[in-house]
Amino acid sequence: MCGRYALFSVDLLRNLGVELPQGLPPARYNIAPTQRIAIRRKESLEPARWGLIPHWKKTLDGPPLFNARVETVAEKPSFRDAYQSGRCVVPMDGYYEWKDSQPHFVTGPDGLLWAAGLWASGLGQLSATVVTAAATEEMEWLHHRQPKFLLPDEVQAWLAGADLGGPTSVRGLSTYPVDKAVGNVRNDYPGLIEPVDKS
Template sequence: MCGRFVLFTESLLDEVGKWEGIEEVHAPEGLPPARYNIAPTQPVAIVRVQERAARVEPARWGLLPHWKKDLDGSPLFNARAETVATKPSFREAFKRNRCIIPLDGYYEWKAEKPSPSGGVKAKGKKTPYYVTGPEGMLFAAGLWATGMERLSATMITTEATEEMAWLHGRLPKFLTAEEIGAWLVGEPLLEPSNVTGFKVRHADPAVGNVRNDCAELIAEQPPTSLF
């Protein structure tokens, strides 16, 4: 799954402009501010494409289907690839409303095995990690909707690839440059990501509090002592 992520790249419009077939890129509400701890229900930047024009817009992270009447229930911030085509919450958006969710990296928490000495890695402790792509930005497959008269989005997840399974059993469906256009026009592309070469490092434990939102969260962390 993906429940927290980072987007700070000022060159977002330039990066989107590099996509195959894109001739124009617009951000009618301006560029998103730098964020280092984006959480569900908060605004995220999404990219929708019509013909050869890309549009970067803010959307609520947590899909609101057209039939949604209130905000009750858990936010639909992830959609499982295995059921997205059939689950009522997602199937209409999967058929018609594709988008891309750009990010510079995301956080994942891993339950650490307890240390034999009973040290820092106590039973039940989860360690936050910060994950980035092999180079530059990551682009995740997403869906959008306009239930409750507001733009909202969700991120597709798949089983983790062999490379990333040690960290978590799920992984966002990150798209290669060649796959972005295919996703936007309706190709399924629901298999685990073809992106490889992820970089993983420890994140500041303060990321666990959604009120913390600063660049220090992704700074290199000192090694954790086991004693």
Template structure:
């Protein structure tokens, strides 16, 4: 699963990175400032159809009558194509969720996962969006974990390789598939600051705990 993540690549740098996957990229509402402890129900940026937009992290399907109940911030890849909460978005509303890394807890201690140990490199998670209750909202797919980070947690976000992104956005059926091994081999895990457990804490030192 993924319940906290980090995105500090912002402004033109985020637009430039997204431009690798779209001929033109715009952010009509701007891009958010750097965030080091994004949590469910908060606003996150998503990339859809070449536009970076703010969305609630926690899907609001068209049939939702209010925002009560557990937020749908993760969608299991194995059942996303058939589960009522996600199947419409899976068929028609794909997006990308950018992040510089995410947090996971192992033996009650927070860990930070990034790509290649270079925190500035973006990771692209497979996302779905909806517009229920008149709001843009999103969720990210999760899968079984795999080496080299299977020890960390039994679930993880479904990250997309550059080669997979066009197929994902085009609606190809990828339910149940795992993050490619060649991408996973570059993941690095290190201890994070315990203060990340409080969502009110949001600063760079959270990802740079003393070793």
């Protein structure tokens, strides 16, 4: 499950040839559901609300749809339209997961991670959700779910509508414990991703 993450490598995205228009959120170290995030639908990033708003939704009542399970995303009424015609990817420097009340920061083997996502434009605003999958063997000790991260050659396939079910193909993720201050959404500073000594 993904309920908090960080994205601060904006310059890296620019170096990868991704267009960065005005209005994107700044570098963030503790992004939470309902906040603005950066998503990529084509070749540029765009700001969106984290928490999918389907076209038929009339209000923001109810819990935000910030995660969608890859196993059921094609059939669930909340996600099936976006699965058919609203693909995106969500860039992350890493995400947070809790184990026995201790937060851990999870990072990729090559820096930036791209999570499969879906977008919609209900209530007149662009919104998105992060697709999750069963945890890989290396990550299941931390949580039984994780974001559906995509390899570089899978990103365009996902955006084009390919069925990429099953666990993430990305391996070699690293984890380390971080300060419990990340549990408060008002905290958002670089020190949150620094490792803490648990010995």
